[in-house]
Amino acid sequence: MGSTGVGLREVAERSGFSKSSHFHHFSSKEELYFEVLSRVHARIEKSLAPVFEAESDPALQLRSWVEALIDALAEHQTTARLLLRGLFEDNDWVPERIPARAQAESTLDSIPAKARGIVQRGVVEGVYRNVSVPHTLQSLVGATVYHFASGEIGEALLGGSIFSSEEVQRRKQEMTQLFDFGLARKSKS
Amino acid sequence: MGSTGVGLREVAERSGFSKSSHFHHFSSKEELYFEVLSRVHARIEKSLAPVFEAESDPALQLRSWVEALIDALAEHQTTARLLLRGLFEDNDWVPERIPARAQAESTLDSIPAKARGIVQRGVVEGVYRNVSVPHTLQSLVGATVYHFASGEIGEALLGGSIFSSEEVQRRKQEMTQLFDFGLARKSKS
DNA sequence: GTCTATAGTGAGATAGAC
């Protein structure tokens, strides 16, 4: 399938190995693809792990989570796009023959699953409004991943590179403030 | 190019016409693809048009914009995915031979451009914090488009269909509240 | 304007020498 977005020709050019060499390490192109995807997912999960080491105020912890996610997506220009590409996969694959696929999926699923706990706790402890936890996660992930995948469209809007350190810093600030204020319980005052 | 995500074989099956028949209406598969994409963009733009007919309070107008965008994306299950797919196109195409491409792009660009005015006005008039206008647009678009493109991942999180009328309604509520509170200037109290 | 048949191209994958 060509639905990975990259052909073996291009893989061969960039890796320096011939096309056929890859078939001695992976039984198919799809397996290679999922191996790559799996490592990307694992890297992101690893970047987020420190956030969960200690429980603190949910709002602070969510802020750390957002900043860690942004750092992970900003590290390589391809990461966010690979992540989104994963959503569009035609699930016509035969799962048995691609063990790396299950690995990639379970790691991916664990990312929002762990963040879920933070938002949940924020609602229960009353620091957040009574927001929908899944919708909030969708907004968090969507606003972050889309931004770093938006390419030319995003750069046209920003008027500069999405990945410059100033803009990455700016993104963290805008995101954390948006969700700090947007999720906070209204003060009774 | 197969980067459209769909082959002519599948197009033929679903349209009821043979593969070759399409070449009498479109000079290439790419032109057909951009014709489809262009109509999707035009439909979204048309859905958003009423929002700009009268200037009102920026916060109310942005709320209308979000709700209209959500309605447009919720109408067909493929819309949000088509939109995102557009971001990933390898721009190896020869622009001269595909007039529909320019059409699709200009319509797409006009969507955030028009919304930009609303957020801008909100900041200038002081109903919003001094947020970054482009980052806010990225968050708005990202949180909306990603959600309706998220497919199985989103449904696993929600525990049900993304496109059910209850969940669409819920999405509107969560999004409008998030941005109402998230962008609002802090009251001095 | 639609069809069948087919050409041309490039993809993923295999065989076998080194």
Add this chain to the structure above:
DNA sequence: GTCTATCTCACTATAGAC
């Protein structure tokens, strides 16, 4: 483990009958 050569197949596109 990597290579060259080759196979097979699906895809885009064309030719020409109806």
